[in-house]
Amino acid sequence: MKKKPSTLKSLLEWLGIETKDSKTGAKLTLTAIAKRELQKNYWKPMAVSVFLSLLVVGIALTAPSINIAVIITLIFFAISMPIAVYLYFKQERIESYEEQFPNFLRDIAEFKRSGMPLNRAIQSTTKNDYGKLSMEVRKIALELSWGIPFQKSLEKFAKRTGSHVINRAVSIIVEAQESGGEVTSVLETVAADLRKLKEIEKERKSKLSVYTITIYAIYLLLLLIIIMLMFSFVPQVPKIQASGKFLGGSTGGGITEYEFRTLLFHVTLIEAFFAGLISGDMGEGRITAGIKHSIVLVLITVLAFQLVPPTPAINKMAESVLEMPHTKGASAESYETMTYLASSFDNKMLAQKVRELAKERDYPTHKDVRAEEIEFFAVPGQCIPCTEGKITVSADKVKVAESTSVKYKVRFTGEKYRIEFTTAEGE
Secondary structure (H helix, E strand, C coil), X not given: CCCCCCCHHHHHHHCCCCCECCCCCCECCHHHHHXXXXXXXXXXXHHHHHHHXXXXXXXXXXXXXXXXXXXXXXXXXXXXXXXXXXXXXXXXXXXXXXXXXXXXXXXXXXXXXXXXXXXXXHHHHCCCXXXXXXXXXHHHHHHHHCCCCHHHHHHHHHHHHCCHHHHHHHHHHHXXXXXXXXXXHHHHHHHHHHHHHHHHHHHHHHHHHHHHHHHHHHHHHHHHHHHHXXXXXXXXXXXHHHHHHXXXXXXXXXXXXXXXXXXXXXXXHHHHHHHHHHHHHHHHCCHHHHHHHHHHHHHHHXXXXXXXXXXXXXXXXXXXXXXXXXXXXXXXXXXXXXXXXXXXXXXXXXXXXXHHHHHHHCCHHHCCCXXXXXXXXXXXXXXXXXXXXXXXXXXXXXXXXXXEEEEEEEEECCCCEEEEEEECCCC
């Protein structure tokens, strides 16, 4: 039997923790030893995850402009990323224990059959390599050398692992020893049963992985449909509302393209989160295992919505101008349409956009629209964002201080296109 460790250095070496640099042979300080051991375990990636999450949230919250959807998404990442990293490495450690525990029991049984006492058999197993389980084996051997009973040492080990499988196996071994049963036969039987159980578990995961793939496929199909809606249907929502009101429909609250997109974004985020949890529950048998899937699906959702930006307000106004005649003396006006103003623009930019669309769509009458032919106008008493200072409307420029929804109408007076701004419903 090995001599009991009498110093901290000998205790660390007994537990399999190196106290010297493998290259130089120099002694390591306790700080260096602790740092290296943290790097071997899952605490370091979890700490990095926490730091990066807080950094991203901090940068976002100090940005000059940010909406509630972005804040909610960032908070989700800040909370879920560290949890996902922790659970992933914890489960990986438990699975490593469960993989090697049958080998540990088998080796003890073999040493016992050769005539060794139980304590000597466990001491002998400390020379074997059980991966992450090796340190726990050394702890058991150390406790036995201190006179702690085998049953108690084994129960403490089972609690440390956090594995339900190992806890059940240890309970069987302890009960068998207390009842006077043949320990060697019990160890061999438990080891064989654990190996079969791991094989069944691997087969189950292999079969259930198809359900995880199916959930991903269903969600991605839903996301594809939503993206197609954002390309085709969503940009037309304001026009549909305006046409309905013109034909005598309801004059109640409307919705801008931006607000419609935000609604779809929130719904898709919720779907991504719960689809991930269900995927983890079906594929691995644990809802917590679905957090990593939720993070992946939420990230895919955010990237998908970023790749399909909303139509800028200036583009919508240019399309409205194209629908007006460009003949001197004629007069016309467009439907009153809702839009979302996110950035400033002037009549030169709008005229340039009109000419580009006219050339693209082959509208010969609008290919020479000049900035002097376009003016902006805030209807007195009917543009609350203007009075609140969110936007400032002058004849040649619209300055946006704070993103907001507005209604606009294009009126052709025979010589100029007049963009009139009023308050969007719900303001």
